[in-house]
Amino acid sequence: xxxxxxxxxxxxxxxxxxxxxxxxxxxxxxxxxxxxxxxxxxxxxxxxxxxxxxxxxxxxxxxxxxxxxxxxxxxxxxxxxxxxxxxxxxxxxxxxxxxxxxxxxxxxxxxxxxxxxxxxxxxxxxxxxxxxxxxxxxxxxxxxxxxxxxxxxxxxxxxxxxxxxxxxxxxxxxxxxxxxxxxxxxxxxxxxxxxxxxxxxxxxxxxxxxxxxxxxxxxxxxxxxxxxxxxxxxxxxxxxxxxxxxxxxxxxxxxxxxxxxxxxxxxxxxxxxxxxxxxxxxxxxxxxxxxxxxxxxxxxxxxxxxxxxxxxxxxxxxxxxxxxxxxxxxx
Numbered sequence: 001x002x003x004x005x006x007x008x009x010x011x012x013x014x015x016x017x018x019x020x021x022x023x024x025x026x027x028x029x030x031x032x033x034x035x036x037x038x039x040x041x042x043x044x045x046x047x048x049x050x051x052x053x054x055x056x057x058x059x060x061x062x063x064x065x066x067x068x069x070x071x072x073x074x075x076x077x078x079x080x081x082x083x084x085x086x087x088x089x090x091x092x093x094x095x096x097x098x099x100x101x102x103x104x105x106x107x108x109x110x111x112x113x114x115x116x117x118x119x120x121x122x123x124x125x126x127x128x129x130x131x132x133x134x135x136x137x138x139x140x141x142x143x144x145x146x147x148x149x150x151x152x153x154x155x156x157x158x159x160x161x162x163x164x165x166x167x168x169x170x171x172x173x174x175x176x177x178x179x180x181x182x183x184x185x186x187x188x189x190x191x192x193x194x195x196x197x198x199x200x201x202x203x204x205x206x207x208x209x210x211x212x213x214x215x216x217x218x219x220x221x222x223x224x225x226x227x228x229x230x231x232x233x234x235x236x237x238x239x240x241x242x243x244x245x246x247x248x249x250x251x252x253x254x255x256x257x258x259x260x261x262x263x264x265x266x267x268x269x270x271x272x273x274x275x276x277x278x279x280x281x282x283x284x285x286x287x288x289x290x291x292x293x294x295x296x297x298x299x300x301x302x303x304x305x306x307x308x309x310x311x312x313x314x315x316x317x318x319x320x321x322x323x324x325x326x327x328x329x330x331x
Contacts, residue, residue, distance in 0.1 A: 005245070006245075006249075007128050007131050007218075008128060010131055011110075011124055011127040011128045011131055012110055012124070014127060014131075015108050015109065015110045015123070015124060015127065016108075018101070018102045018108045019099075019101065019107065019108035019109065022099035022100055022101045022102070022108060023099045025099070025100065026097060026098060026099040026100070029096060029097070030044075030097050033092070033096065037086060037090065039086060040083065040086060040087075043079050043082060043083045043086075044083075044097075046075075046079055047076060047079055047080070047083075050072050050075060050076045050079075051076070053072055054069055054072050054073070054076075057069050057072070102123070103121060103123035105121055105122075105123070106121035106123060106124075108123075109121070110123065110124035111124075125216060126216060128218070129213055129216045129217065129218065145202075145203050145206035145207050145209075145210060146207050146210055147174070147177070147178050147181070147204075147207045147211070149203075149207075150174060150200065150203055150204060150207060152167060152170055152171055152174060154322070154323075154325045154328050154329070155167040155169075155170045155171075155322045155323075155325075156322060156323065160321065160322075164321055166321050166322035166323075169319075169320075169321050169322075170199075170200070170320065170321070170322060173204070173318050173320065174204070176316075176318065177204045177207065177208055177318075180208060181207070181208045181211035181212065182211070184208070184211070184212050184215065184217070184255070184287075186217060186254040186255075186285075186286060186287070187285045187286070187287070188255075188287045189287060189314075189315065189316055190281075190282070190287045190288045190289070190290070190311075190314055190315040190316070191205075191287070191288075191289045191290070191315055191316050191317075191318060192290050192291075192292075192311055192312070192315040192316070192317045192318065193205060193289065193290065193291035193292070193318050193320060194291075194292055194294070194295075194296075194317060194318070194319050194320065195293070195319055195320025195321060196293055196320070196324070197293050197324060198323075198324030198325050198326040198327060199320035199321065199322055199324070199325060200320060200325055201259075201291040201320055202259055202291065205221075205257050205259065205289045205291055206221065206257070208255075208257075208289065209221055209255065209257050209289075212254065212255050217254040217255065218252075218253045218254045218255070219253060219254065219255045219256075219257065220249065220250060220253040220255075220256050220257070221257040221259065222250075222256075222257070222258060222259070223258075223259045223260045223263070224258055224259065224260050224261045224262070224263060224264045224274070225260060225263055225264040225265070227246075227250070227258070228264045228265075228270045228273060228274070229264070229265075230246060231243055231246055231247065231273055232267070232269050232270065232273075234246060235269065247277075250277060250281075251277075251280055251281060251284065251286070253286075254286070254287075255286075255287055255288075255289070256277075256281060256286070256287075256288045256289070257288070257289045257291075258277075258288060258289070258290050258291070259291050260291065260292070260293070261274070261290050261291065261292040261294070262292045262293060262294040262298065262299065262302055263293070266302060271302070271303055271304070271307075274303060274307070275303065275304070275306075275307050275310075278290075278307070278310065278311065279310065282310070282314050288315075290311065290315070296308070299311075
């Protein structure tokens with residue numbers, strides 16, 4: 001599952017903060033209990049002394065100090081039993097002195113040792129997914145873009161000038177998007193949302209993104225003007241390393257949502273970048289959701305017949321129809 005280096009670093013930093021917080025809280029609890037129950041501190045001190053004595057005995061007399069080690073071990077066991085009794089009498093959990101980590105599997109390190117190999121813990125993967133969702137939410141209020149909040153009542157049930165019934169068409173598109181999100185994998189088919197402004201293309205693409213993030217997969221949502229301006233600025237400012245990082249993030253995420261294609265300032269650079277980005281993800285078997293207000297002939301003129309043929313041949317095309325929902329909501 002691909003996440004940018006930036007998201008990975010932020011996730012590992014958060015895990016480190018969680019771990020340090022758990023350790024600090026355990027130490028604070030220890031100090032509080034020692035003040036309230038001095039005998040616990042005496043036991044703790046003696047247990048540490050016994051541990052040090054056993055270690056010294058092993059080093060100095062690996063084979064001859066067995067009797068001394070057994071006596072120390074018996075004393076240690078007796079002290080631990082006394083400590084447990086005191087805690088039980090005061091209705092305190094037995095492992096009160098141990099840090100309470102957010103993830104007990106990895107102790108908030110993000111990694112688990114298993115069969116002589118190191119694996120990434122699911123908590124680190126989940127945290128990276130959460131951060132990806134937060135970043136999407138920074139641009140748009142993600143909670144507002146769900147399938148539940150998509151309202152079909154704004155689509156007319158009367159035929160339009162071409163004899164199409166917007167409510168029926170949009171109901172089918174809605175069900176398709178729900179099913180697509182339910183069965184999404186990092187190798188799902190790409191989608192092309194076409195239609196005039198205000199018909200729900202952004203809402204449904206973000207509802208899919210929302211569902212994909214909840215599955216623990218990585219999503220990047222961006223508008224074509226924003227990302228192409230960023231890439232173009234990095235390129236012509238000779239910030240090639242930054243440009244490569246941005247491009248790789250766009251390529252590696254499980255789902256890329258590219259909104260408002262065709263509203264960017266068109267240059268040879270932007271046209272070739274759009275084609276290369278789509279083609280690279282297609283070759284890697286990674287899906288995109290592209291939304292555009294452009295008509296077919298406008299897309300061909302803006303990007304080329306080759307690009308349009310590539311998109312149409314690789315995407316499921318959904319044509320949105322109806323009246324501008326945003327205007328209808330305002331009135």
